[in-house]
Amino acid sequence: MREITVPASATVPHVGGLADAVFEHAAETPELPVLARRTADGGWRDVTAAEFRDEVLALAKGLLAAGIRFGDRIAIICRTRYEWTLFDFAVWTVGAQSVPLYPTSSAEQVRWALHDAKVSACLVEHEDHAMTVGSVIDRLPELRHLWQLDAGALADLVAAGARVDDVAVDRHRLALTPDATATVIYTSGTTGRPKGCVITHANLMAECDNIVARYAQVFRNRPGEPAATLLFLPLAHVFGRMVQVAAIRGRVKLGHQPELSAAALLPVLRSFRPTFVLAVPYIFEKVFAAARRRAEAEGKAGPFDKAVEVAVRYAEAQEAKAFGTGPGPGPALRVQHQMFEKLVYGKVRETLGGRVRHAMSGGSGMERRLGLFFAGAGITVYEGYGLTESTAAATANPPERTRFGTVGKPISGTSVRIAEDGEIWVRGGQVFSGYLGDPRATAAVLRDGWLATGDLGSLDGDGYLTITGRKKEVLVTSGGKTVSPVVLEERVRAHPLVSQCIVVGNDRPYVAALVTLDPEAVTHWLLMCGKNRMRSDELVRDPDLEAEIRRAVVAANTQVSHAESIRTFRILAAQFTEEHGLLTPSLKLRRKAIEHAYAFEVDALYHG
Known part of the structure; x- marks a missing residue:
């Protein structure tokens, strides 16, 4: 197969922008918990749709009071925190554009992005970030504001906007159209200078709304159990940004965790207890490795390895049944699988909080056997593929027919083509509008509506994509x-x-x-x-x-x-x-x- 198209599951609105969802949810379900914030004792406090709307509105008024106007670009240098999501939606409410940067960025990387994007204001997390920006500020003549989150910047902005009329905010928000730029995300740059990917409101709507609609059983989980996910991916990365927007638009309760290391993340997963997670393979590798080491330290490596084999065979049998090539797990395998449920599989799920039954993985490839193990242990990991230029996922494994070891089929509303030289081309509403101020680079990757990804791959007879490498590598x-x-x-x-x-x-x-x-x-x-x-x-x-x-x-x-x-x-x-x-x-x-x-x-x- 050389090309496949999957019809859209959702339609991008003809009017409005991303912030509208915040105000619509507050009007329709004001008491619904849409976010959760960490408390001083390590617990969680729910934030309702009405409370979040009020916080976004108050901060948006503060941005207007500071002189931020429609189309201005505001940089964010911060770890994954509640305040980032709040700031993002406030920026979009006034029609401005956010420019996310990694908190580990060097002074030169910061200078380049802020200069290239003509950023007029910058929000940093703490003093170290402020000093990084300060070291290059003499070469950033357009930068008018530098706000420090941990020095009370948001409270100061809210106070400054107290006298701004709500109507002024509404006027900015309602003037937005889907084709307006929402964010400029700089590529991480494995080679060469990073380029700013211009992502519109429509790009994020097409990406997130189609995923939420197509993966409803993932995002909705069990009846009576509200969906919740913990965001621990960097929000400077397009994958993390997609999770943030999809959760808000899909009314999934969203928590934030700034540290990605297993030692910091696993205790927070157990306290938040998400119903699904979106992660990179590194997280699943760490969870598996930790479980294997724990079993070995307890002298139970043999039973654990047997449990792994049973889980893999069980998932393989389920996979074969889904594709019509086998009857599913036999009686003996089901008995073995049930025997290891409490001994091993339940403990693995507890590592992720105990409620996770579904996960999505992207960013790099996951080994087929690891995916089979998690599926056999009761957590189906839907591996996908995408890049910044495609606003995160372009393909993902469908819930009802997951083919482990592949990155799945095109997500709803997306086409994938394999060019003559094996390069993967993608077309869909989530494909970006181009690189900021770089028409030559844009023309090199956008060809008659298709995004030439630079990745190599193949489509099997059922339309599942397998990544085989990068052209440049x-x-x-x-x-x-x-x-x-x-x-x-x-x-x-x-x-x-x-x-x-x-x-x-x-x-x-x-x-x-x-x-x-x-x-x-x-x-x-x-x-x-x-x-x-x-x-x-x-x-x-x-x-x-x-x-x-x-x-x-x-x-x-x-x-x-x-x-x-x-x-x-x-x-x-x-x-x-x-x-x-x-x-x-x-x-x-x-x-x-x-x-x-x-x-x-x-x-x-x-x-x-």
Whole structure:
């Protein structure tokens, strides 16, 4: 199959903007809890639709009092917090545009985005962010306001807007049309300078409304159990932004969690108890790895591994039944599955709060076996695919027929085409209007209504998309063999001891890899092996550890031909981090930066 189109499930309104939903919900269901805020004791306090409307209105009046006008751009540098969502909708209420930036952005990255977008005001979370902006403010002549969230900026704005008439806000809000720009999101930039993706109100409506309508059983959960989700993805990333807007428009109670690390996130999931989550594969990998380590520490690794096998076979049987190629789980498998329900599967679900039955995953690929395990454990993870230019998801697995290991079919209202060279093209209402101030770059990716994604993939006979790599990341060995590194890297990363893997081999005689280690997993492995703690330089030379990583490499090599396989590898003592410029804020590898930083190690793979 070369092309597939899925009809729309929702229609984009002809008038209005994203903020209208806040006011409509308050009028229709004023007492409905639409958000939840953390309390000082670590609990949660519901925020009703009427309360949120009043907060948005008061802040919008403050923005008008500060001189913010229709079409102005306002930057936000902050972690994922309630105040970001409040500020976003206040900005949209007055017809302004938000420019989200990662809180880890460097001074030069901040300067470039604020200059390129001609930002007139900036909201930062704390003093460190304020100092970052302050260090480049002399080169930002259009920046008129710098507000600091933790210094009471929102309260000050609300106080300043107390005398502004509600009618002034309504006039701005009602003047909005769906084709107006809602936000300019800068690409994380694995190569080159980040470009500002212009996302309209209509783009976000098309994306979010179609997902909420098509995945109603996910967003609505069980009868009598109000839907709720915890947002922990960065709001500077298009995926996090989509979750925020979809929750508000879909009347799903939304909570916020600023820290993405497993240690900080898991306790909050247990206290908030979401009914579904939207996450990146990293979260599901961490949940699984933590459960496996806990079982091993309790001397129950054997039963846990058996439970994993049963869950995978159970989910495979369900998958086969959904596609008409099998009868579903047999009696013996159902008995085994039920036996492990309380022993293992229920405990895994408790890790995510106990109520989660559905999840959506994007941002990078998830290993098929991991998806099958979670489905067998009672949490179906719908893997999807998209990019900033498509306002997040372009494809996702449908609830009734999930094909694990693929990124699903086009979401409602979307077409996907595979070009002659294998590139994925996407068309739909969520496709962005172009790069800010860069018509040449826009013309390079928008072709007769189609978005050329730069990713490579294939459609199977049922219209399910599989990602095989990126055009710019394809390696060509000196022998002329073309290799897509993604399949190999994801398979190596499936080993619990591996944190990251980068495959190299461009203009080299064969393919090789650099591997980093997961510190928590290594600590546990040393304990279970009865080994003393080692310095990192000693650890990477440990023969038992090397044997473990070699097993991961051998497993990865089974996915490709001999000519494409990893011939040798090196274990690194340090992590690839965003702070060192080796990962993007969305945790993607900066390949050129890594190969430059580890040029000696890469060279040693071929001459060592």
